[in-house]
Amino acid sequence: MRRFGELITWLGVLWLGQALFASAAWAYIDPGTGSYLFQLLMAGLLGAVFAVKMAWRNVKTYLASWFARHHASDADIH
Amino acid sequence: MLQMRTSTEAVLPSSFRDPSGFLFRDNGILYRQINRVYQSQYEHLIRSGLYRALICDNLLVAHQEVPTEIAPVPQLNPYIVIRPEPIPFISYPYEWSFSQLKACALLTLQVQKRALDYGMTLKDASAYNIQFKAGKPILIDTLSFDRYQEGEPWAAYRQFCRHFLAPLALMAYKDLRLNQLFRLYIDGLPLDLTSSLLPLSTYFRISILSHLHLHARAQQVWSDPATTRRRVRMSRRALLGLIESLETGIHRLRPPANPSIWSQYYEDHTYSREAFSHKLALVEAFLEITQPQTVWDMGANTGRVSQLAARKGSLVIAFDADPLCVELTYRTCVERGEARILPLYLDLTNPSPSLGWAHQERLSLAERGPVDMLLALALIHHLALANNVPLEKIAQFFHGLCRMLVIEFVPKQDAQVQRLLAVRTDIFPEYTQGTFEQVFERYFLIERIARIRGTERTLYLMRAK
Structure with missing residues (x-):
């Protein structure tokens, strides 16, 4: 699952890199503008990766509690 | 000031x-x-x-x-x-070790996440807003919070990358000393400069590629503020993703040297065990006589004397000119939960100056004094002989920094001094114990003198005139 998240990130980052380097133009730098737009450009990607991570964490938490309950009930039987 | x-x-x-x-x-x-x-x-x-x-x-x-x-x-x-609540000593990012800056970066992100839980966001992410209190980083700017508007990107993202991620990446992938770029760039390291200095291998680290290399590129490509007028939103989930991505990237950064090497990095071979114990006992006696609340240990090494002063109840700033040494001391303090020692980087031959607008935004070392007690142990020969600083200038500078001085005189016959003079002409005829006392007595009253057992060295307790 973690690998899947990393794959999505890589594909997104490669797309971003292509977009940025294809339109290369040196100009007077307004440092805030680029950072602001860069976040917006990354937003979809970051949101998707975050959603995948959260879902995976929820699955892990559920499985951990299920196994804990399962072991506890086994212990009660024995 | x-x-x-x-x-x-x-x-x-x-x-x-x-x-x-x-x-x-x-x-x-x-x-x-x-x-x-x-x-x-x-x-x-x-x-x-x-x-x-x-x-x-x-x-x-x-x-x-x-x-x-x-x-x-x-x-x-x-x-x-x-x-x-007062902060006992204000320090700056160019004085912090790798792990100190990393701890401050993670604290900033932790605060931002907590702020979002309560409908607020950090409007700035300056490293200068973080200080060390009782050994731990803490945010000192109560006015850093703004109401969070759903859809807005993080206004402090650029500042966070410049103040934290850029110097940490340079230290991790290039050289620990590059933190000193903070002295040149008071508002953090320019991302284009950082990107150009980082090795090519960092293009294969997702967090560095995106938040530094591509971010730097974005700043060049989109320089027209008019382009921000387009109505694009950044969801709360995307914002949390951004914070998480920065946090993961910073967690993965490690200082370049293997810490296991450092355990033997600065073992002091100058003294026999007995001589060093006697030196510690003398310093302890001086501390008991004077009861200083604040101590600056100049050339603290791995902080053994600093630990002694801290045990006696003083708040100690352990300065050293070696960033690895500062890193090791900080890690030791964290492991031991040491709240009374703050290790900091400082080259005494070029101490932190006044910086920023009208030379008044960041204080020089001297402006942050005077300290109750200054420890200058096994230091004077490095200043006077290795750096050609006249004794008069050393005494004058120390006089401006402290109320009490514990200083160790290391004579020419000492093995360490012999080593310093082995490859150069001895142009220091005035470097004698007599001249040392004569010069320092112009600025200080000598209260105690003690020979360190088993050595040619002498320890002085002096009070500023």
Whole structure:
């Protein structure tokens, strides 16, 4: 699952890199503008990766509690 | 250092950028005026429970509200005046080790996540807003919070990358000493410069590729502020993803050297065990006589003498000119839960200067003194012989820094001095114990003199005249 998240990130980052380097133009730098737009450009990607991570964490938490309950009930039987 | 308004009140010259308020001193106590323009944000900070949550977790410096009559600039329409808990010693990012800067970066992200839980966001992410208190980093700017508007990107993203991620990446992938670029670039390291200095291998690290290399590129490509007028939103989930991505990237950064090597990095081979024990006993006796509240240990090495002073109840700043040494001392302090020692990088031959607007935003070392006691152990030969600093200038400088001085004189017959002089001509005829005492007595009263057993070295306790 973690690998899947990393794959999505890589594909997104490669797309971003292509977009940025294809339109290369040196100009007077307004440092805030680029950072602001860069976040917006990354937003979809970051949101998707975050959603995948959260879902995976929820699955892990559920499985951990299920196994804990399962072991506890086994212990009660024995 | 302070811009005086009346005999008792003064606005700190470094506190002028944020219209929400400013810091001032009254009878030596530090206060923060909060202007009416920040009223709704401050009320939300308190009423939402965010302030309490941050205080409970030691993430934000606590404060007390005091009557506004004390406000020094009534025409700025003060809403409230607060008295923050004092920070014993103000330090700066160019004085921190890798792990110290990393801890401050992670604290900033932790605060931002907590702020979002309560409908607020950090409006700035300056490394100068973080200080060390009782050995741990803490946010000191109560006015850093703004109401979070769903859809807005993080306004402090650029500043966070410049102040934290860029120097940490350079230290991790290039050289620990590159943190000194902070001295040149007071508002953090330019991302294009950072990107050009980082090795090509960092293009294969997702967090470095995106937040530094591509971010730097974005700053070049999109330089026209008009382009931001396009109505694009950044969801809360995307914002949390951004914070998480930065956090993961910073967690993965490691200092370049293997810590296991450092355990033997600075073992002192100058002394026999007995001689070193005697030196420690003498320093301990001097500390008991003088009971200093604050100590600066210059050339602290891995902090063995600093630990002694801390055990005696002093707050110790352990300075060293070797960033690896500072890193090791900080890690040791964290492992031991040592709250009374703050290790910092300092090259005494080129100490931290006054920096920033009108030379007043960041204080020089001397402006942060005087300290109760200065320890200059096994140091004078490095200054006088290795760096050609005349004894007179050393005495004069130390006199400006401290009230009490514990200094070790290392004579020419000492093995360490012989090593320093082995490859150069001895041009220091005045470097004798007699001249040393004569020169230092112009600035200090010598109160105690003790020969360190088993060595040719002498320890002095002096009081500034």
